[in-house]
Structures are given as C-alpha cells and as structure tokens.
Amino acid sequence: AQRVTQPEKLLSVFKGAPVELKCNYSYSGSPELFWYVQYSRQRLQLLLRHISRESIKGFTADLNKGETSFHLKKPFAQEEDSAMYYCALGTGGSYIPTFGRGTSLIVHP
Amino acid sequence: DAGVIQSPRHEVTEMGQEVTLRCKPISGHDYLFWYRQTMMRGLELLIYFNNNVPIDDSGMPEDRFSAKMPNASFSTLKIQPSEPRDSAVYFCASSSLTTGKAFFGQGTRLTVV
Numbered sequence: 001a002q003r004v005t006q007p008e009k010l011l012s013v014f015k016g017a018p019v020e021l022k023c024n025y026s027y028s029g030s031p032e033l034f035w036y037v038q039y040s041r042q043r044l045q046l047l048l049r050h051i052s053r054e055s056i057k058g059f060t061a062d063l064n065k066g067e068t069s070f071h072l073k074k075p076f077a078q079e080e081d082s083a084m085y086y087c088a089l090g091t092g093g094s095y096i097p098t099f100g101r102g103t104s105l106i107v108h109p
Numbered sequence: 110d111a112g113v114i115q116s117p118r119h120e121v122t123e124m125g126q127e128v129t130l131r132c133k134p135i136s137g138h139d140y141l142f143w144y145r146q147t148m149m150r151g152l153e154l155l156i157y158f159n160n161n162v163p164i165d166d167s168g169m170p171e172d173r174f175s176a177k178m179p180n181a182s183f184s185t186l187k188i189q190p191s192e193p194r195d196s197a198v199y200f201c202a203s204s205s206l207t208t209g210k211a212f213f214g215q216g217t218r219l220t221v222v
Contacts, residue, residue, distance in 0.1 A: 006151075034210065036213075042215070043112075043113075043200075043213045043214060043215045043216065044152075044200065044202075044213040045213070046210045046211075049210065086151070086152060088211075096140070096142070096154075096157055096165075097142075097154075097211055098154065099144075099151060099152035099153075099154070100151065101150065101151030101152075102151045102152065
C-alpha cells in the first residue's frame with residue numbers, strides 16, 4: 001500500500017532562513033510525487049511535481065528513490081511562504097493522490 | 110473555467126441531521142475525489158470516481174457516509190445522520206490523466222453541533 005509521511009506537523013523559521021519540509025513515501029512501483037500548498041483560507045493548489053523538475057516560488061524538490069524521499073526546499077524563506085504544505089503520491093499510471101498529513105510552515109519576520 | 114466549485118462554503122447543523130455537500134468538477138475531467146481535512150488526520154481520501162463510477166470508497170468512514178455522481182458535472186457527499194466528529198473541511202477535487210494533477214475546490218467547512 002502507498003503511504004506518505006510528513007514527520008513535522010509544524011516548521012517555524014525566520015525570514016531569510018533556509019527551509020526544508022520533509023516527505024517520505026512508501027510505494028513499490030514507480031511513484032509520481034507532488035507538493036501542494038494551501039494558503040490561509042484558500043484552496044489547495046499544486047506547487048510542483050517531480051516530473052517537471054521545476055522551481056516554483058523559489059521552491060525545489062528532488063525525488064530520491066534510494067531514500068524514498070521528496071523533500072521540499074527553499075534557500076531563503078519569505079513571510080508569504082507561510083502556509084500548509086502537503087506532499088502527495090500519485091500511483092499506478094492514473095492520478096489518485098495520496099496525501100501526507102501536512103506540515104504547517106510559519107515564517108516569522 | 111471557474112475551477113472546481115463546491116457548495117455550501119460553510120454548513121452548521123445539529124447532530125442527527127442530514128448533510129449534503131455538493132461539487133461541480135472541471136469540465137472534461139474524468140476523475141473526481143472527495144477528501145476530508147482535519148487537524149488530527151490531515152487530508153483523507155474518502156472516495157473517488159472515474160467516469161462517474163465509484164472506484165474506491167474504502168476511505169468512507171462509516172455507512173452514514175454516501176457519495177453519488179449522477180453525471181459528469183455533479184457529485185454529492187451525504188452524511189446521514191451527522192455527528193459532531195464529522196466536523197471537518199470537506200474538499201472535492203477533479204483531475205484527468207492529461208492534466209496529471211488534481212484541482213481542488215475551496216472546500217466546505219462542516220460544523221456539527
């Protein structure tokens with residue numbers, strides 16, 4: 001069975017500090033990994049996906065199959081990055097996302 | 110496209126009452142998902158449909174929960190009877206294989222008192 005683990009419920013940093021939100025997954029097949037973000041009072045929206053290998057809003061994430069991880073990183077956090085971040089796993093060739101429990105990121109001024 | 114549309118945005122009801130949540134997916138999407146979001150459990154997949162057919166409802170917590178998708182543009186999630194522990198934000202999302210990602214509605218915040 002597939003599973004996504006986000007070990008931190010809350011991550012609190014100061015503006016300008018580096019950020020790493022951890023995500024580990026469990027899946028025997030070939031995974032598709034995503035990061036979703038939910039800003040206060042807004043809907044979840046896709047931040048990035050590993051296939052695209054893109055950087056969105058300064059965030060990057062690299063799929064490490066050896067460690068089964070897909071950590072989200074940003075070198076310099078901004079206050080507007082404060083939000084709830086969900087790691088998601090898509091499996092089986094069709095898109096049925098399994099989400100982690102989420103990490104609340106708070107960036108202090 | 111206005112995106113995934115959910116109604117109502119907020120619902121407050123008394124324990125024992127029936128609650129119906131509604132979702133209009135994005136036109137052309139053939140997958141529809143219902144999620145429940147709570148502080149304790151995060152986002153839980155309740156059920157998903159493919160081409161209006163329920164594929165996996167193993168996440169539905171109890172028989173009090175039921176979901177239907179009578180056509181490609183409409184789905185409902187019903188709780189009967191509702192209980193205080195059902196209080197949560199319920200999200201609907203839709204996707205297709207071509208998009209490769211899920212689009213979420215703004216959610217319905219349900220409070221059962």
